[in-house]
Amino acid sequence: MKTAADVFTIVAMLGGLFFFVAGTLGLLRFPDTYTRLHALTKADNLGLGMVVVGLLPQAGHLVVALKLIVVWLLVMLTSSDVSQLIARAARRQEKGS
Amino acid sequence: MTDGLIADVLIAVCGLVLLMVAVGLLSVLRGPTRADRMMAAQLFGTGGIAALLLVGTASGVDSVVDVALTLAVLAAFASVAFVKADRQSEGDTENEERT
Amino acid sequence: MISAISVGIGILLLALALWTVVVRDTFAAVAGFIPYGLLLTLAWLVLRAVDVALTEAAIGAGLTGALLIRAASRLHPTEAAAQAETPGLGTRVVAGVAAAAVAVVIAVCLLRLPDPAPTLAPEVARHIEATGVGNPITAVLLSFRAIDTLLEAIVLLFGVVGVWSLAPDRCWGGRPGLAQAVGPNDILVYLARVLPPIGVVIGIYIFWAGADHPGGKFQGATVIAAMWLLVMMSGLRDAPPVNRRWLRVVLVLGPAVFIALGLLGAVMAGAFLAYPDGWAKLWIIVIEAALLPSLAVTLVLLMVGPPQRPEVSP
Numbered sequence: 187m188k189t190a191a192d193v194f195t196i197v198a199m200l201g202g203l204f205f206f207v208a209g210t211l212g213l214l215r216f217p218d219t220y221t222r223l224h225a226l227t228k229a230d231n232l233g234l235g236m237v238v239v240g241l242l243p244q245a246g247h248l249v250v251a252l253k254l255i256v257v258w259l260l261v262m263l264t265s266s267d268v269s270q271l272i273a274r275a276a277r278r279q280e281k282g283s
Numbered sequence: 284m285t286d287g288l289i290a291d292v293l294i295a296v297c298g299l300v301l302l303m304v305a306v307g308l309l310s311v312l313r314g315p316t317r318a319d320r321m322m323a324a325q326l327f328g329t330g331g332i333a334a335l336l337l338v339g340t341a342s343g344v345d346s347v348v349d350v351a352l353t354l355a356v357l358a359a360f361a362s363v364a365f366v367k368a369d370r371q372s373e374g375d376t377e378n379e380e381r382t
Numbered sequence: 383m384i385s386a387i388s389v390g391i392g393i394l395l396l397a398l399a400l401w402t403v404v405v406r407d408t409f410a411a412v413a414g415f416i417p418y419g420l421l422l423t424l425a426w427l428v429l430r431a432v433d434v435a436l437t438e439a440a441i442g443a444g445l446t447g448a449l450l451i452r453a454a455s456r457l458h459p460t461e462a463a464a465q466a467e468t469p470g471l472g473t474r475v476v477a478g479v480a481a482a483a484v485a486v487v488i489a490v491c492l493l494r495l496p497d498p499a500p501t502l503a504p505e506v507a508r509h510i511e512a513t514g515v516g517n518p519i520t521a522v523l524l525s526f527r528a529i530d531t532l533l534e535a536i537v538l539l540f541g542v543v544g545v546w547s548l549a550p551d552r553c554w555g556g557r558p559g560l561a562q563a564v565g566p567n568d569i570l571v572y573l574a575r576v577l578p579p580i581g582v583v584i585g586i587y588i589f590w591a592g593a594d595h596p597g598g599k600f601q602g603a604t605v606i607a608a609m610w611l612l613v614m615m616s617g618l619r620d621a622p623p624v625n626r627r628w629l630r631v632v633l634v635l636g637p638a639v640f641i642a643l644g645l646l647g648a649v650m651a652g653a654f655l656a657y658p659d660g661w662a663k664l665w666i667i668v669i670e671a672a673l674l675p676s677l678a679v680t681l682v683l684l685m686v687g688p689p690q691r692p693e694v695s696p
Contacts (some may be wrong), residue, residue: 357444
């Protein structure tokens with residue numbers, strides 16, 4: 187049982203790492219602000235999600251696992267909002283200056 | 284306390300995530316526009332929290348999730364403050380100086 | 383293997399700090415300061431100081447970052463003039479020598495620290511039972527060194543008065559900050575509707591968890607303050623005028639309750655801020671519950687600034 191949990195964790199970590207690398211690669215290589223923002227918020231968010239899922243079996247109590255999920259949901263909510271705001275700021279800067 | 288192999292894996296992943304965050308910061312902070320720089324707080328809001336959770340779980344610190352919760356909320360708040368400050372200095376002040 | 387992470391964090395911290403100092407644009411500097419604060423949170427966690435990590439995340443990264451960016455945007459009109467001034471060679475040499483001297487002194491002090499470091503931790507561990515709380519940090523802050531916490535709360539109050547004194551005479555007692563326009567489809571308004579309930583619950587949870595786990599009233603108050611600031615920044619609710627009685631009552635409630643319980647302790651247990659046997663936990667809870675709203679309102683008022691709009695008396 188313990189090894190099954192550990193294998194699950196490792197697989198999820200690798201998945202999360204893949205998304206983080208993809209997001210950072212996008213951040214480096216995409217041509218303009220909007221696409222970079224997209225790479226940052228979507229890919230990194232998914233990376234965090236997979237890391238959280240991977241950490242679930244390692245959590246001590248059920249409460250810790252629930253809090254982990256709350257963290258992920260919270261980050262999803264706030265980063266989707268903030269990415270909209272940043273995109274509008276970028277648009278404003280393009281039009282204005 | 285998580286045991287040996289899994290703790291090492293978590294630390295290794297944490298190190299790699301931090302590396303990604305560092306590379307991302309390098310790119311974002313140089314970014315030509317202000318909007319690019321605002322993404323720095325966002326980068327930490329996701330990558331930083333992942334690294335935090337990983338290092339905390341590997342070291343057996345149970346309350347790392349509380350730190351992650353606080354960080355998530357406050358990183359969002361800091362990003363909003365950035366956007367707000369940008370709005371105000373870019374000349375949206377006609378909308379905002381109302382007495 | 384953790385030491386590899388520590389080294390990595392250290393290098394990144396130094397690089398970020400250097401960048402923040404060197405870069406010309408203030409906005410960019412603050413944009414680098416926030417990741418610096420968040421990275422420090424990580425560093426504190428690696429050092430196992432979870433309470434400090436919580437405070438760093440809340441105040442060091444969140445509130446201070448927001449404060450700095452507001453200051454930067456207010457200074458924006460004069461930024462070009464400030465950047466046009468370049469100090470002469472003499473000034474730069476003196477500044478370099480002074481900075482190097484300070485660094486050398488700090489390094490020498492650090493290298494000469496006694497090993498093992500003198501610590502009162504075993505004393506705290508010996509007496510923590512009497513306080514009724516499980517978290518040694520809370521025990522020290524609210525029981526063994528309660529006088530420090532009381533004086534801190536009063537100092538923050540003085541800070542608010544100092545900020546208010548920056549208001550022009552005709553605006554005294556008025557609303558802080560400029561009025562914000564609210565667009566109907568503004569995504570910021572959506573965030574300001576959805577996040578604060580969650581944030582307030584998290585803030586109260588962190589406050590409550592501070593008894594036996596890392597946390598406490600200060601971090602909890604910061605989260606709650608950030609939520610109220612979010613509501614104000616989005617324009618959903620306006621800042622209250624600072625001459626409102628309820629505002630002033632909440633501001634002084636925390637320190638007042640603290641002082642009152644301290645005096646009660648002088649009567650019941652023999653010394654100012656002494657807790658009677660067996661009642662310590664209850665008193666700590668009452669003090670913290672009174673300080674939580676006071677601190678939140680204090681932090682909000684410190685962040686939002688002096689009154690800038692005169693308020694006509696109703």
